[in-house]
Amino acid sequence: MHISDIRRLTPAVQHLAYFQTSGFSPKPDPVVQTTIRWAIFQSQGPARADIHQRLAAMQTQVRQKVAASLNAHPDEIMLNENATVGINVVAHGIDWRPGDRVILSTHEHPGNRVTWYNLARRYGVRLVFLDATLPDADFLSELDRALDSQTRLVSLSHVSRRTGRRLPAREMVEVAHRHAVPVLLDAAQAYGAIPVDVQALGCDFYTVSGHKYIMGPQGTGALYVRRDRLDWLKPSWIGSHSQKDMDDQGYLAFQDGANRFEFGTRNLADQAGLGKALDLWAEIGWDHVFAYLEAYTDRLKAALKTIPGLVLETPLPYAQSSGIVTFHWPGLDAYALTARLLEEDGILVSPLSPTSPSVRVSTHVFNTDEEMDRLVAALQRSRA
Ligand SMILES: Cc1ncc(COP(=O)(O)O)c(C=O)c1O
Known part of the structure; x- marks a missing residue:
């Protein structure tokens, strides 16, 4: 069993960039x-x-x-x-x-x-x-x-x-x-x-x-x-x-x-x-899981920081963070943004709560670089 097997074994993530594990995860077939x-x-x-x-x-x-x-x-x-x-x-x-x-x-x-x-x-x-x-x-x-x-x-x-x-x-x-x-x-x-x-x-x-x-x-x-x-x-x-x-x-x-x-x-x-x-x-080994999450969220945070106006709320070092990355964008409605990401780009993220302007992206080992690039590009377009 290798990290990449989790994606292969999880049907729900094949056609949707699923960044909502901190809400509920999709389930691998063997489960x-x-x-x-x-x-x-x-x-x-x-x-x-x-x-x-x-x-x-x-x-x-x-x-x-x-x-x-x-x-x-x-x-x-x-x-x-x-x-x-x-x-x-x-x-x-x-x-x-x-x-x-x-x-x-x-x-x-x-x-x-x-x-x-x-x-x-x-x-x-x-x-x-x-x-x-x-x-x-x-x-x-x-x-x-x-x-x-x-x-x-x-x-x-x-x-x-x-x-x-x-x-x-x-x-x-x-x-x-x-x-x-x-x-x-x-x-x-x-x-x-x-x-x-x-x-x-x-x-x-x-x-x-x-x-x-x-x-x-x-x-x-x-x-x-x-x-x-x-x-x-x-x-x-x-x-x-x-x-x-x-x-x-x-x-x-x-x-x-x-x-x-x-x-x-x-x-x-x-x-x-x-x-x-x-x-x-x-079987995969927890160390591999955490190393993947660290590298992936590091790259995601670095990419989000390059988007003008976007305010990253999650601490940068993985030692002080986890698989959750939240941000807000003054003037941009979290509900409208998450609905648009889903409809137009097939990306599932979530508004943090009905009263918050923040958007929560949660990453897992089944998330790919292509999905991250798609998310970042869609966010850049949202503000353009
Ligand atoms: C920090 C925290 N505590 C508790 C819960 C509730 O979890 P459960 O549905 O397993 O009771 C959640 C769910 O999102 C959570 O994020």
Whole structure:
């Protein structure tokens, strides 16, 4: 398996310059076929012990693959449907008191906002927003200043969805831990786009999507819960399969691992697809993926910088960025521009949000130099 195989195996990118992976990725055929195969297998009736056992064995392997991709232990991995589920597991795993504080940033996705806004309403939790445009050193000083005895959690993106900037995650964790405050990293935009090692980061919780840079099926994700935080986090939304042991009189012992947060009947075919996607990347080698993304986004940023009037918002060095490149053009409407790029040039990029003038281009290993040239030429024509 080579990087170029991903393009060959992904039908959706054959006729469209697909620069929208940070929204949702297209899916490689082997991922789709694996999901279908397991869906057919599962449909024979998991009530049969032989079917159930094979599904369970497959799920164990997927958990191991996700753990390996994060440098975690399988017991620290909850398999779920998306990054936001993981945020909710953490948010509802803390006994909140009025006046408790959570630290967020100004660049958080609604997934890492709505949950907290809701807690603010329900329990009087206070939210503190750090300015995610501050340079690293200032951002860390602001974080240090914001942490007080009532702060219960820091919940920040690993990669900003707005600019693609990598936040200084390891240092953020160090600062928060100096104040004995745990850290949840929202890694929806990091997982598969930049190297990730949860042990090196030292974070307490790390939540990921499988349907973005990993190119797994829609509705796949995972939450890492550091082993020593498993009992600290109170399971709020649980059920059958969360228990290791129970009786008819109220006795309950949870599963030892983060699988205690998984319960009820699940669609394991999707998880098989996620496992297949991780197999593809493992075969290619993550180092090759990140090297490609670095070289490609470097060239794209350099080309965009030559377009007069265009304001690049993404930091230049890949060490401070990811697969997201955002820009705006004073006076140019992001919606009109993205619609025109799609209609006239077969290029899929996205407006950042209904209220922002910015356009987001997200790159992956299936994007080619020809597509980049087409994008740059189309942008140059847009302004002419
Ligand atoms: C930073 C960030 N967090 C969370 C999410 C939500 O991800 P999911 O749909 O996997 O819950 C997104 C989606 O774009 C995101 O960019």
